[in-house]
Amino acid sequence: MKDFVFFRKQAIRLHLFWLYNFFKNIRETLIDWRLTEKKRQGSILFSRRISRLLINHFIGDQSQLADDRKGFLGFGLIHYSLIRNLKPQRILCVGSKGGFIPALCALACQDNDFGQVDFVDPGFGPEDPQDKFWGGTGFWGKGDVKKHFSLFDLGKRIKHHQMTSSEFKKAYPKKIYDYIYLDGDHSYQGIKRDYQSFWPQLKKGGLMILHDIVAKGFYENSQCEYGVYRFWQELSEKNKITFPFPKNSGLGILQK
Numbered sequence: 001m002k003d004f005v006f007f008r009k010q011a012i013r014l015h016l017f018w019l020y021n022f023f024k025n026i027r028e029t030l031i032d033w034r035l036t037e038k039k040r041q042g043s044i045l046f047s048r049r050i051s052r053l054l055i056n057h058f059i060g061d062q063s064q065l066a067d068d069r070k071g072f073l074g075f076g077l078i079h080y081s082l083i084r085n086l087k088p089q090r091i092l093c094v095g096s097k098g099g100f101i102p103a104l105c106a107l108a109c110q111d112n113d114f115g116q117v118d119f120v121d122p123g124f125g126p127e128d129p130q131d132k133f134w135g136g137t138g139f140w141g142k143g144d145v146k147k148h149f150s151l152f153d154l155g156k157r158i159k160h161h162q163m164t165s166s167e168f169k170k171a172y173p174k175k176i177y178d179y180i181y182l183d184g185d186h187s188y189q190g191i192k193r194d195y196q197s198f199w200p201q202l203k204k205g206g207l208m209i210l211h212d213i214v215a216k217g218f219y220e221n222s223q224c225e226y227g228v229y230r231f232w233q234e235l236s237e238k239n240k241i242t243f244p245f246p247k248n249s250g251l252g253i254l255q256k
C-alpha cells in the first residue's frame with residue numbers, strides 16, 4: 001500500500017512537470033511569433049528561426065559575421081544591444097546591401113518602443129559606375145522598399161531616403177543623431193567625407209560606427225578600393241573600440 005501511494009505521488013509529479021513544460025513551450029512559441037500582447041513580449045531575436053528569417057530576408061552576410069546555418073546575427077547583435085541599452089532617439093544608417101543592419105536598428109527601436117532610423121542609400125548596383133556600387137544590388141533604386149520593411153512591421157521605425165550621403169547632408173544639414181552607422185562609400189575619400197559630414201551632426205556622447213575597418217584591396221573584381229582601414233588608422237585612439245574580425249571586414253566604434 002505504501003509503495004502504491006509513493007508511485008502515485010511520483011506519477012502525479014511527473015505529470016505536472018510534463019504539463020508545466022508543455023504550456024511553457026506554447027507560451028514561448030507565442031512570444032517568438034509575436035502573437036501575445038506587446039507588453040509581455042520578449043525580444044524575438046532569441047529565436048533561431050526568426051534570426052534566420054532576418055538574415056535571409058535582409059541579406060546578413062559573412063562580412064557582418066552573420067551565420068544563417070546557426071541563426072547567428074553577428075554584428076547585428078552588437079547594434080541591437082547597443083541601441084537597446086542606450087535608447088537613442090535618432091539613428092542614421094548610410095548604405096546597406098539588403099537592409100540587415102538598418103533592420104536590426106529598427107527592431108531595437110521597436111523593442112524599446114522609442115526611436116527612429118533614417119536609412120540613406122541611392123540604390124547603386126552592378127550597372128552603375130564600377131567605382132560606386134560597393135556591392136550594392138540596386139534594390140533600393142528599383143525594389144519595393146515599403147514591402148521589404150513590412151517584415152515585423154519595421155516600416156514604422158525606418159524611413160528610406162533614396163539618395164547619396166552627400167545629397168542627404170545637403171537636404172538635412174541640421175538634423176542631430178544619437179547613433180550613426182557608416183557603410184556606404186568605402187573609398188578613403190568616401191568614408192572621410194561621410195565622417196566629416198556627419199560627425200558634427202552626432203550628439204555629444206553619441207556613437208558613430210564604421211563597417212569594414214580592416215577590409216583591404218578591391219571589392220570583388222570591381223574598381224572599388226577599400227579605404228576605410230586607412231581612415232580608421234588616422235583617427236585618434238581616444239574612445240575607439242576596434243573589432244578587427246572577420247578579416248575581410250571588421251567593425252569600429254567611436255564615442256563623441
Ligand SMILES: C[S@@+](CC[C@H](N)C(=O)[O-])C[C@H]1O[C@@H](n2cnc3c(N)ncnc32)[C@H](O)[C@@H]1O
Nearest residue numbers: 095096097121123124134135136164165184185
Ligand atoms: C552593399 S553596402 C556595402 C557592403 C556591406 N559592407 C555588406 O555588409 O555587404 C554598400 C551600399 O552603399 C551604397 N552607397 C554607395 N555609395 C553611397 C553613397 N555615397 N551614399 C550612400 N550610400 C552609398 C550602395 O548603394 C550600396 O547599397
